[in-house]
Amino acid sequence: MNSMYAIECNNLTHYYGKKLVYENLSFKVGEGKILGLLGKNGAGKSTTINIMNGFLHPTAGECLIYGENSQHLTPATKEKIGFLIEGHIQYAFMNVHQIEKFYSGCYSRWNSEPYWELLSKLQVTPTQKISRMSCGQRSQVALGLILAQDPQLLVLDDFSMGLDPGYRRLFIDYLREYAKANNKTVFVTSHIIQDMERLIDDVLIMDYNRILAQQPVEEFMEKFCQYEIVLENPDMEFPETDLAVNIEQINDKVSFYGYQDISAVKGFLSGQGIAIRSIEEKEMNLEDAFIGLTGMY
């Protein structure tokens, strides 16, 4: 079956026992897109990744990968997916040559060049087992193997874990260029959100039980705003309002997050009779916006 979407999750609902993870979660990832899944710990990122990779049956709904139900992927479709397991898990009992030999026999499009290129920068001996490598070295082995597999869809679960800042930056830039040049689809999670801004086209932000935002990252960053309001009366408790998705108050300083323009916020303040000393729109990066949207706690 052909699908214009690499990933299509429809009405996913999942419970762990009686605990609801989410209900009717739907999202699509078009071919050639790079989507970042963001969410706090426990928001359901791993649940989604596990369902997508066929390691968890959802309570209801389905997740299609290239039009096939992720619970019953054919070998041909699995060949098209490169999967980086959280923690860069690999067959650690092998050394770098053994693991390359193993995987090269599994994938018809195997191209070992990017793998050896990545590994040439590592100080590892040919017989050194992966289990005896540092976290950063292991991550590069796992990433190199995925690049050598040359998949159409890359599912990278917390790829930045254990990477040094410089290498993280290098990898992100390389990955974006590689994905765009070769029309690869990338589904990525990372707990380091500042990385994502350089990498992703679309953002999917999850909170407990629901999706908070799902749109192109540029559009999200353009529409989602933070206003810093300084109140006249520091003892005043700022009122709840539907105009804000989140309000953080420390004494007289209020951070007001929402999708409204500044005139709408000013209108709300005067309508409520809230005396302010100043209101100013603040520049945000993706991490600021994520915290603004999901709250600090």
Add this chain to the structure above:
Amino acid sequence: MYRSIFYKEWLKIRWALALFLLLGLIVLGNIFLNVRYGVRFMDAHDYWYRIIIQGANYAASLKYIPLLAGLGLAIAQYFPEIVSQRIKLTFHLPIRENKVLLIQHGFGLVCLLAVFATYLLVFIIGSAVYFPPEIIHMMLTTILPWFLGGLAAYSLAALIMLEPLWLYRVLYAVIAYGFVTQFYIRVVPLAYTKVLWVFALMAVITVIVILFSGYRFRKGEMHHG
């Protein structure tokens, strides 16, 4: 693809295979040293009498070696797969999940059979030096269930290790203990002759039980625990 899977399994089990091959050969060597001592330095007549009339089993110290080999091989093969849930990598390979499980389990089984065949060959050759074919046949019938028990233990250990939930693991372990001990009930030589095929059937059935743990893993049972 098959070659790659065989290669991965070989990397995991080669040292365990060598270890248990060596252990079995040491035990067999010890058995035949004892037999040699019994025949040459004690009263040979008396020694034969004990074996033929009294049903003494000169291979008794071999009894649990196939069981140990089966368990050891299963641990060597499946422990690396369950650490950090690496079995996910195996299931993600471009091959049907049940098929990859059966291929890797089949490979382990063939390797275990090769070790057992070596044990048996050495046992037959060693026995032929001291005993007539009738006694060798009797002894083979007596010790074969131990080997079948080793095969069953290998498959059942794989089932237990791949099972995602500890509660089920314990439950399976209790059942497996009851099942495997059937192969080691102390009986006089030749008492097994008529039920040998039952033991063989029991061992064969256990080969596919690993698929059940694989199914439960892919269903995500560990996340519900």
